[in-house]
Amino acid sequence: MRALLLVAAVLLSAACITPQRAARASARFELGVAYFKEGSVELSLAALRDAAELDPTAWKPWNTLGVVYIAKGERELAEDAFKRALRMAPDEAEILNNYGTLLVDLGRNDEAIASLEKALDDLEYRNIAMIQSNLSFALLRAGRSEDALRYAREATRRAPTMCRAWYNLGLVQESRKDSLAALEAYNEALEACPNDAMGARLRTGCLQVETGLDDGVSMLEGIVSASPGTTYADEARACLRVAGR
Numbered sequence: 001m002r003a004l005l006l007v008a009a010v011l012l013s014a015a016c017i018t019p020q021r022a023a024r025a026s027a028r029f030e031l032g033v034a035y036f037k038e039g040s041v042e043l044s045l046a047a048l049r050d051a052a053e054l055d056p057t058a059w060k061p062w063n064t065l066g067v068v069y070i071a072k073g074e075r076e077l078a079e080d081a082f083k084r085a086l087r088m089a090p091d092e093a094e095i096l097n098n099y100g101t102l103l104v105d106l107g108r109n110d111e112a113i114a115s116l117e118k119a120l121d122d123l124e125y126r127n128i129a130m131i132q133s134n135l136s137f138a139l140l141r142a143g144r145s146e147d148a149l150r151y152a153r154e155a156t157r158r159a160p161t162m163c164r165a166w167y168n169l170g171l172v173q174e175s176r177k178d179s180l181a182a183l184e185a186y187n188e189a190l191e192a193c194p195n196d197a198m199g200a201r202l203r204t205g206c207l208q209v210e211t212g213l214d215d216g217v218s219m220l221e222g223i224v225s226a227s228p229g230t231t232y233a234d235e236a237r238a239c240l241r242v243a244g245r
Contacts, residue, residue, distance in 0.1 A: 017055050025055035032061070036068050044068050052084075059088040063095045070102060078102055093122030097131050100138065109142040129159035137168050140175060148172045156188070163193035167200045179207050198223070198232050205236065209243035217243065 017025070032047035045068055051061040062085035069078035082099040089095060096119035103112035116135040120128065136152035139145075149172045155165035170185035182203070189200035202223055208216025220236040227233045 017057060021054055025051045025058060025061070028054060029058070029061050029064070032068075033064060036064070036071070041068060041072055045072075057088065059085040059092060059095065062088070063092075063098060066095075066098055066102070070105075075102065075106060079106075091118070091122060093119040093125035093131065096122070097125075097127075097134060100131075101134050104134070104138045104141060107141075109138050112138040113142060129155045129162055129165060132158065133162065133165040133168050136165075136172060140168070140172050145172060145175050149176070156185075160188075161192045163189040163197050163200065166192060167197065167203075170200060170203060174203065174207070179211065183207055198227065202232050202235055202239075206239035209239055 028047045029051035032044045032051060035041075035044035035047060045065065048061045048065045048068065051058065052065065055061070062081045066078045066081035066085065069075070069081055079099070079102060082095055082102065085092070085095045086099065096115045100112045100115035100119065103109070103115060113135065116131055116138055119125070119131045120135070125131070132151045132155035136148045136150075136155060139148035139151065149169075152165065152169035152172050155162065156169055159165055166185050166189035170182045170189065173179075173182035173185055186200040186204045186207075189197045190204070201219060205216040205219035205223065209220065210216075217240065220240050223236040224233045224240075
């Protein structure tokens with residue numbers, strides 16, 4: 001009985017956060033986000049861990065820790081952080097979307113789909129198109145191209161300037177052997193994000209050389225020249241080899 005009382009006391013103290021402590025936690029959280037945006041990953045992690053410790057009831061520090069861990073390549077720590085956040089807010093779309101994206105990266109597509117579909121149930125979340133785009137990619141990875149196509153199209157309808165949504169639509173169309181529709185989607189991605197759509201540029205070049213268009217050769221050679229040592233350059237070389245270049 002005494003042990004149970006001690007546990008209850010600890011839980012009660014964790015739930016009762018003073019305004020001053022909550023303010024400190026919020027300040028450390030905002031600082032962690034700012035550090036991450038400027039590329040200071042270790043400082044961001046330290047500030048976010050402080051925020052999580054100062055306010056054990058807050059899910060946002062753990063959710064953001066998950067995002068930062070992904071950026072650092074620490075996927076196991078990212079998953080643990082998202083799970084902690086979900087224990088506090090199991091229906092929060094922001095966490096479910098981030099966790100679903102990680103699960104796709106881990107190759108756990110069915111779990112990713114479940115997480116992302118649940119995220120769509122949060123009607124208060126504003127960026128539904130991002131969830132739909134991520135879900136289309138997870139469905140494509142799971143071999144469900146019809147469902148992937150439906151969500152990719154809905155994402156581009158909701159957010160016509162979201163280059164990632166157009167890129168995912170292109171991938172779906174390419175998987176369906178519809179090269180023309182894929183090229184149209186990739187072109188939309190390039191127009192929406194001319195300086196930040198390397199994947200769309202790569203796939204456009206590969207599809208063009210497959211169909212004998214010289215524009216694809218110059219596009220792929222440009223990727224090799226501009227991004228040496230990257231996977232984009234490696235894939236561009238592979239497509240050039242297929243084209244006999």
